[in-house]
Amino acid sequence: MAQLETNKPPKVRVNKRRSNENLTGWLFAMPWVIGLLLFFGYPLLSSMYYSFTDFSILQSGEFIGLANYRELFQDDLFWISIYNTIYFAVFFVPLSIIFGVALAMVLNMKVKGMAVYRTIFFLPTLVPHVALAILWVWLLNPQFGLVNAMLDFVGIQGPPWLGSTFWSKPALILMSLWGIGQAVIIYLAGLSDISQEYYEAAEVDGATFLQKTFKITLPLLTPVIFFNLVMGFIGAFQQFTLPYAMTNGTGTPADSLTFYVMYLYDNAFSYFRMGYASAMAWILFLIILVLTSLVFWSSKKWVHYQGD
Amino acid sequence: MSVIRGRGHWVFPSLTSVVVVMVLAGCSAEESDAIEETITIEGKTTVTYWHNHTGRGLEAIRQVVSDFNESQDDIFVQEIYSASTEGDDQRLLTAIAGGNPPDLAHFDRFKVAQYAAENSLEPLTPFIEQDQYDMNLYYDYAVDETTYDDDIYAMPITTDSRLLFYNKDRFQEVGLDPENPPTTIEELEEAIEKLSTIEDGRVEELGMVPWTAQGWLYTWAWTFGGDFYDMETNTLTIDHPKNVEALEWLVSIADQYDAATVTSFDTAQGSNEMDPFIQGIYSMKVDGPFSISTIQQYKPDLNYGVTPIPTPTGDDFATWSGGTSVIIPKGAHHAEEAWEFMKYFGSYEGQMTYSEINNQMSVIDKVNEDLYHDDPIMTEFIDILPSSNARPPIPSGQLLWNELDRAVEYAIHGRGEPQELLERVQKRVNQAEAEE
Numbered sequence: 076m077a078q079l080e081t082n083k084p085p086k087v088r089v090n091k092r093r094s095n096e097n098l099t100g101w102l103f104a105m106p107w108v109i110g111l112l113l114f115f116g117y118p119l120l121s122s123m124y125y126s127f128t129d130f131s132i133l134q135s136g137e138f139i140g141l142a143n144y145r146e147l148f149q150d151d152l153f154w155i156s157i158y159n160t161i162y163f164a165v166f167f168v169p170l171s172i173i174f175g176v177a178l179a180m181v182l183n184m185k186v187k188g189m190a191v192y193r194t195i196f197f198l199p200t201l202v203p204h205v206a207l208a209i210l211w212v213w214l215l216n217p218q219f220g221l222v223n224a225m226l227d228f229v230g231i232q233g234p235p236w237l238g239s240t241f242w243s244k245p246a247l248i249l250m251s252l253w254g255i256g257q258a259v260i261i262y263l264a265g266l267s268d269i270s271q272e273y274y275e276a277a278e279v280d281g282a283t284f285l286q287k288t289f290k291i292t293l294p295l296l297t298p299v300i301f302f303n304l305v306m307g308f309i310g311a312f313q314q315f316t317l318p319y320a321m322t323n324g325t326g327t328p329a330d331s332l333t334f335y336v337m338y339l340y341d342n343a344f345s346y347f348r349m350g351y352a353s354a355m356a357w358i359l360f361l362i363i364l365v366l367t368s369l370v371f372w373s374s375k376k377w378v379h380y381q382g383d
Numbered sequence: 384m385s386v387i388r389g390r391g392h393w394v395f396p397s398l399t400s401v402v403v404v405m406v407l408a409g410c411s412a413e414e415s416d417a418i419e420e421t422i423t424i425e426g427k428t429t430v431t432y433w434h435n436h437t438g439r440g441l442e443a444i445r446q447v448v449s450d451f452n453e454s455q456d457d458i459f460v461q462e463i464y465s466a467s468t469e470g471d472d473q474r475l476l477t478a479i480a481g482g483n484p485p486d487l488a489h490f491d492r493f494k495v496a497q498y499a500a501e502n503s504l505e506p507l508t509p510f511i512e513q514d515q516y517d518m519n520l521y522y523d524y525a526v527d528e529t530t531y532d533d534d535i536y537a538m539p540i541t542t543d544s545r546l547l548f549y550n551k552d553r554f555q556e557v558g559l560d561p562e563n564p565p566t567t568i569e570e571l572e573e574a575i576e577k578l579s580t581i582e583d584g585r586v587e588e589l590g591m592v593p594w595t596a597q598g599w600l601y602t603w604a605w606t607f608g609g610d611f612y613d614m615e616t617n618t619l620t621i622d623h624p625k626n627v628e629a630l631e632w633l634v635s636i637a638d639q640y641d642a643a644t645v646t647s648f649d650t651a652q653g654s655n656e657m658d659p660f661i662q663g664i665y666s667m668k669v670d671g672p673f674s675i676s677t678i679q680q681y682k683p684d685l686n687y688g689v690t691p692i693p694t695p696t697g698d699d700f701a702t703w704s705g706g707t708s709v710i711i712p713k714g715a716h717h718a719e720e721a722w723e724f725m726k727y728f729g730s731y732e733g734q735m736t737y738s739e740i741n742n743q744m745s746v747i748d749k750v751n752e753d754l755y756h757d758d759p760i761m762t763e764f765i766d767i768l769p770s771s772n773a774r775p776p777i778p779s780g781q782l783l784w785n786e787l788d789r790a791v792e793y794a795i796h797g798r799g800e801p802q803e804l805l806e807r808v809q810k811r812v813n814q815a816e817a818e819e
Contacts, residue, residue: 129818132480133501213657219648220665232585238647240796316450323725325785328646330793344473346815349502 099268105169126353132343136350142198143354153355155330160243163334167248171307175255177260181290196207197256210319211250212237237321241332246334247318258303265299270381271302297378305367312363315340335359403522410630413765415739419463432709433465433475443740444489450659450736451727452500458720460487475712479503484712486721492528492537492708493774493784499531499811500778505711506534510722519745520729521702524773527614530706531776537708538725539746540737541575543671544764544771545597546689553588553666564690568632568696571667578666579640586644589659592665594633594795596660598669600787603629605701606692611783612775619775619816621787621809622802628695630794630801646795658680665786672764673742703772706746733761742766779815786811 128323130136147153154344164290182193199207215220215236271275273291282290282334324341326333335355343352399413419431436444441464448462463485465474477497478484492496498504511518518526518535525539551561557577561570567569575590604611609625620626635643648659655677659665669692678685691700709728711721727733732748738745738754743766745751751768755761774780790804 131501132476133498133503216657217644235643235647238644238645238649240798259693287386325788327792328643329796329798330789341785344476345785346779 082135086370098328108140122353122356125350126349126357130350130353131347132349133347139350141349144358146351147354147358152330152333152338156333157337159326159331159333160314160335162244163248163251163314164308165372166245167251167311168304168307170248171252171255171258172303174252175258175262175303176293176296178255179259180288182259183263196259200254202254204316205320207250207253207318211246211253214323215246215250225228238328243328245369247321248378251317253316260306262296262299265296268294268381294379294382298380301374301378305370308370309363312359314368340377415579419461421458422461424459426457427455427718428717429618430460430487430717430724431456431485432462432487432721432724433485433488434462435464435466435472436489437464440741443737443743446740447648447726447728447737451724451733454727455723458723460724465584468554468725479712479714482714484714486711486715486717487724488710488712489540490708490710492539492706494779495529495710496531496776497706497778497780498533498710503713504536505713506536507538507711507717507719507722507725510535510719514726516726517788522748522768522771524704524771525706525746528706528773528776531778537710538729539706539708540728540734541741542675542706542741542746542768542771543744544767545669545671545692545705546601546702546763546767547692548660548668548670548674548687548689549684550660550663550666551688553663553719561688565693566691567693568693570697571693572636574667575636581640586640586676587663588663589645589648591665592640592645592649592659593636594791595646595665596658596668596670596674599635600626600630600694600791601703601772601774602669602805603633605703606694607632608694608699608701611773613776619783619809619812621783621812622805627801627805628744630791630805631789633791634794634801642795642797651706661685672761675760676742687733689760691763691767700767701770702767703774704768705774706744764788777812777816779812782815783808 077289088240089316093151112332113159127138127143128136143360178196182189186192202210215234217223217238218234220233220236222236224235236246269292273295274287277287277291313336314334318332319333319337319340322332326337336359337353339355339359341373342348342355413659417814418530421431432448434444444462448460453457465485465488472488472490475488475490476482493503496731497504508518521539522542525542526535531534531539547564549561549564554561554564554574559574559577565574571591578588578590581586594600601611604626607625607629609623609627609629610620611623611626613620647665653769655661658674658677658681660668660670660674661678661682678687692702694700709725711718711725715721728737729746731750734745734750735754736748737743745754748765748768751761751765755765775783777783786808790799790801790808793799794801794806
């Protein structure tokens, strides 16, 4: 090893042709790089600066140091919106994984007409979120909604769903699960990636269906689960359209559906407190950063790649 | 690869041109997508006017604009549709912030103070003084709402009011006199009870859910004799004892009929045919004149009446009004010409044209009388206008609105006492005002 370290790396001969190729590559990438710097990098850094100002959009901001952050920590609604968002993420993400994987396994069976079933489960993800929200508001209406009518059929008196501070979040989780088709597609791809040899070998050993599921399928699906877990958390923390459309932006009843990004939006565009909203955005960024780092860190222990 | 390598010297210029074309395409696409191109007519100044009207409203605005244009030698007003939602007008906001606003914009009067405080509107006071324009033409509250820091910032255009709608057939069914609707809160409570049927804990019909439709705290607090703002001293009076009393009354109804259950009927809001009053689930509601056309559309044979919202004493009926206006954004290029159009829109003639086509209530009493004197329902809405109230014209008007809504929700869902909740709103809004 020591010898290797003292060795100089082989000198790369940069001939003209190669540098031309480099230049060409960079030039092709340039529109994208410029776009990134201009429309992503600049707003990003601006928002960090604005989070330290009292900026109203209409008037340039005044630097106020950490005042926005200090005020946030004393703001009831900030904490309520964090609580609601975490509540949603904690229930929605695991449920979406359990249902997603189960559904993918069912849709992976070799049955006639499978393409039709797969399409059926994917279709809801194509419905625009605002339309989905309106649809579910009807479905969940306790007076003439389909959900409670079905519960009634089996002798259960349905809850008042979106009228109650207790049931509103479970209702939202229920309707969000409607859109897991996207994740199911990814799980299906993951499933088809698992080599048949493992199953054949297991069958020779006389493994049961459950054994195959828990010893082969799930472990080998962990890279995909890991991916969906990260994406799911990011998505859950940015929950906005459904509750916003359902409650006309008010988070009714009694703030039980006021999510973090909704409150951020209110501050930015209803109260003209863009600086305050920027501070909220950066806090959200940090929360998501920490969470995904934790997931990444833990992934070494439970994610198995084929051939490992 | 070989193609590119072989023609290396072409790459840079061609890429540059690609970028240039993309940038140009981006610009023009954005322009055509964002807003109509401005029309220029030789010898005339073009005044751009953004509005969010569609259907009948669009027809009305086009008529007013074309009537005005025909009378003009020097000014041409171009009406431009610019989508905006009820609460937020982000396109106008960014246009003003970017220094390229239209000359005129249709605007919710309620937000005038907030934009004026941000120094984003052109004050009309100099024009008014110069022309000795008579703002007394309009209802007092409408002008109050356009006033911020002693300056007037908007020309009021429309208004509304709130009354009690009641289903006459249901009144008859339960033995209430359909020609004598309740006038006191006590009578209202009795009517609610009579008109409600709850079987095995399941609500079949409800007399009324006072906090739905237009039953905001503003509505009930003014009905109870409360107030929110002292125009003389510029102070907020949100925890006024009568306001607290009104909220306590709402809580008493919520406790009696279980807030969660009754509120859930109302969650299908925004879908007009699902309105519980039209469905016959509620026999009464507080609403504005805008719900008349919904009833006409979805249940034209509904036998209903309107009457002033009952008060604790059975007299001193009160209501409140919102409405729209036209503003000149800060940075408008043709403010002078824009004012000329405003004067026409605000005149008897302009108001007659617009209100008649759009079926709206005017801010001029005489227009309303002339248009609606033989319409018994609209007459009720108009009769109450002279004593109507406007929401406080303060920069934090939107915050106050949201916080009052929040206080009602918290109170009816048992998450706080009315007195303490309203004190909290007062504190929060005062704090925001102090930061202005």
